Amino acid sequence: MKFRDFISGVLIANERFINDALEGLTPEDLLKRPGPESNPIGWLVWHFSRTQDNHISGMTGWPHVYITDKWYEKFEREGDEGDRGRGHTTEQVDAFRASDVETLLAYYGAVRAKTDRFLQELTLGDLERQVPEVRGNGIVPLAARLTAILVDNIQHTGQVAYLRGLIKGKGWLEA
Amino acid sequence: MEGPEVVAGAFGRLSGILERSLEGLTLEQLTIQPSPDSNPIGWLCWHLARVQDDHVSNLVGCEQAWVADGWHKKFNLPADPTNFGTGDSVERVRAFRAPDAQTLLDYYNAVHQRTQEYLATLTPEEMDKPVNDDRWTPPPSVGVRLISILGDNTQHTGQVAYLRGYISGMGWRT
Numbered sequence: 001m002k003f004r005d006f007i008s009g010v011l012i013a014n015e016r017f018i019n020d021a022l023e024g025l026t027p028e029d030l031l032k033r034p035g036p037e038s039n040p041i042g043w044l045v046w047h048f049s050r051t052q053d054n055h056i057s058g059m060t061g062w063p064h065v066y067i068t069d070k071w072y073e074k075f076e077r078e079g080d081e082g083d084r085g086r087g088h089t090t091e092q093v094d095a096f097r098a099s100d101v102e103t104l105l106a107y108y109g110a111v112r113a114k115t116d117r118f119l120q121e122l123t124l125g126d127l128e129r130q131v132p133e134v135r136g137n138g139i140v141p142l143a144a145r146l147t148a149i150l151v152d153n154i155q156h157t158g159q160v161a162y163l164r165g166l167i168k169g170k171g172w173l174e175a
Numbered sequence: 176m177e178g179p180e181v182v183a184g185a186f187g188r189l190s191g192i193l194e195r196s197l198e199g200l201t202l203e204q205l206t207i208q209p210s211p212d213s214n215p216i217g218w219l220c221w222h223l224a225r226v227q228d229d230h231v232s233n234l235v236g237c238e239q240a241w242v243a244d245g246w247h248k249k250f251n252l253p254a255d256p257t258n259f260g261t262g263d264s265v266e267r268v269r270a271f272r273a274p275d276a277q278t279l280l281d282y283y284n285a286v287h288q289r290t291q292e293y294l295a296t297l298t299p300e301e302m303d304k305p306v307n308d309d310r311w312t313p314p315p316s317v318g319v320r321l322i323s324i325l326g327d328n329t330q331h332t333g334q335v336a337y338l339r340g341y342i343s344g345m346g347w348r349t
Contacts, residue, residue: 001178001302001318009322010185017330034209037345038337090345124177147185154326155192155333162213162334170212170265 003127003143004119010150011112017157018045018108021164022101029167030098037090041163042098046075047085048156049108054084055149056111056118059131059142065114071107074099179297182321186294189332190280190287193220195348196332196339197276204342205273212265216338217273221250222260223331224283229259230324231290234306234317240289246282249274 001009022045030042039047053064064081066072072079075098088096098104127143134140134148197220205217214222225241232239241247242254250273252258263271273279302318315323339347 001299001316003178003181006178006181006302006318006322009319010325013322013326017326035341035344038209038341127181143181144184147181147188151185151188151329154329155336158330158333159337161330162337166210166213 003124004122007146007150008116008119010154011115014154014157015112017161019105021157021161022105025101025164025167027098027100030101030104032163032167033094034163034166039093039159041160042104043085043088043093043096044156044160044163045104045108046096046098048153049104049111050084051086051152052115052149053111054081055134055145056115057081059145060118062114062118065110066107069110071110074103074107177299178302178318179294179299182297182325183291183294185325185329186287186290189328190284192332192336193283194280196335197280200276200339200342202273202275205276205279206269207338207342208269209338209341214268214334216335216342217279218260218263218268218271219331219335219338220279220283221271221273222263223328223335224279224286225259226261227283227290227324227328228286229256230320231286231293233308234320235289235293236307240282240285244285246285249278249282 022041025041027042031040033040050066053066056062057064067079067081070079072083075096077083085093085096127141127146129142130139131142131145132139134145134152197216200216206215208215228239228241237243239256242256245254247254260268260271297317302321303316305314306317306320308314308320336348
């Protein structure tokens with residue numbers, strides 16, 4: 001298996017969990033927080049989509065689709081590349097509003113299309129290319145940054161799935 | 176850099192996250208459930224390590240660390256290789272007791288070490304071969320199986336980190 005097929009395979013497998021975990025959730029469900037400082041599903045999906053959008057731009061120099069396709073308007077936010085959720089206070093998380101599941105999935109779909117374009121052009125040599133580390137701590141091979149993004153996205157997907165279980169009770173995954 | 180190295184790099188990120196998430200947790204905190212059906216940190220860590228141990232040992236064709244290295248004794252559980260938490264009822268999840276946070280981390284790291292040794296010998300061609308698993312017809316390839324294990328383990332690691340935030344509040348990672 002080539003590196004590209006593995007990375008694509010991880011993203012495709014993860015997408016199934018995102019779709020299953022979000023299916024049929026109401027706007028109220030998207031705002032539920034199990035603890036006062038725990039992130040709700042709506043914020044989490046927006047955040048991991050923004051993270052992927054940002055990091056693909058960081059490795060390619062391409063613009064954020066969030067800005068060029070004006071997704072920020074659908075989330076009633078400013079068109080700010082730096083607005084990705086990292087470092088948000090609990091008040092900022094509380095103030096975040098995702099209108100509905102469809103909008104979240106549509107923005108994530110637009111980001112994924114951009115990621116696919118990036119993966120199609122990626123060569124073995126590119127993986128060794130030196131790029132800034134995911135949080136700006138020094139320089140790492142592009143492969144390390146890419147796996148950091150994958151791991152970040154899948155962890156947040158696991159959190160969304162966990163919250164789905166908290167809202168719907170055990171058995172939703174098999175249902 | 177080909178498939179196996181990318182897989183190894185992704186698995187390599189999980190133990191640090193688990194170590195930070197488990198650090199200083201009490202036995203009681205390992206069993207906290209935000210709702211009656213929700214899995215606690217102790218069970219989640221045990222389960223994800225068991226899944227990696229079971230699935231990777233199956234790929235290698237060797238006995239699980241759980242049995243071969245006696246890890247089951249440290250968890251006061253029988254040497255049953257089929258007990259890895261998948262399909263556990265709510266009652267079983269609640270009844271599960273981890274000896275302590277350090278043992279959970281040590282077991283995970285022992286399993287992860289074996290996984291890295293396996294990945295170091297794996298070739299991109301071997302990733303395309305079918306796995307030796309008669310539960311699926313046709314069986315998935317080794318690469319697809321590794322995608323499943325990585326996805327499962329990474330999702331659960333994210334859940335452990337989320338629960339740590341639920342217990343300790345925002346800012347526990349900084």
